[in-house]
Amino acid sequence: MRRSVALAVAGLVAASALFPADARTPRSAAERAAFVRQNPCPATGLRRGVCPGWEVDHRQPLCAGGSDHRGNMQWLTVVDHKNKTRLDRFICRRYP
Numbered sequence: 279m280r281r282s283v284a285l286a287v288a289g290l291v292a293a294s295a296l297f298p299a300d301a302r303t304p305r306s307a308a309e310r311a312a313f314v315r316q317n318p319c320p321a322t323g324l325r326r327g328v329c330p331g332w333e334v335d336h337r338q339p340l341c342a343g344g345s346d347h348r349g350n351m352q353w354l355t356v357v358d359h360k361n362k363t364r365l366d367r368f369i370c371r372r373y374p
Contacts, residue, residue: 335362
């Protein structure tokens with residue numbers, strides 16, 4: 279049991295090293311809300327609430343110098359967001 283906990287902690291520490299500290303800072307709920315008000319959900323057309331099958335993404339990753347501002351946000355499908363996040367992690371590991 280203790281070994282599995284130690285391995286899990288080591289994995290979390292290793293994963294956190296992939297991103298600079300600024301990438302783990304809290305995101306602005308106000309900026310996200312402003313983005314959604316300006317860009318309604320592609321699935322429902324609503325400017326608030328749940329948007330099934332879609333997620334808000336940062337065009338330029340925060341860890342690569344992107345801002346947490348509505349101008350740097352876009353709607354992506356869940357699948358596209360997952361794939362872009364995989365690419366973003368690759369970029370951020372190499373970002374100075």
